[in-house]
Amino acid sequence: MTIDEYAVWAASIAKVDEHPSNERLSYLGLGLAGESGEVADHIKKLLRDDWLDKAGLVDELGDVIYYWACLCAATGQQPSELLKASAAKIKRRLSEAASR
Secondary structure, three states, rough: OOHHHHHHHHHHOOOOOOOOOOOHHHHHHHHHHHHHHHHHHHHHHHHOOOOOHHHHHHHHHHHHHHHHHHHHHOOOOHHHHHEEEEEEHHHHHHHHHHHO
């Protein structure tokens, strides 16, 4: 399954359509923030306990991807295109930093 196929699937599960309500967008954004917080909690526990629950972290990363993919669909964006744009932005920053 490609990331774009996953986004279509996730959007169907989350009942995201072409014109989501502010409430639906808020729900998805808060879901993303909540799951990102759970990722951060795993990292916090790594610092505290010097041990990482990799399976738990991976599980939460999957939840982050789910909400991210739903938000991509809700805003009419292809996840693969966002990934390309993100890579280009990071490469540009690296290039600018190297030229300083």
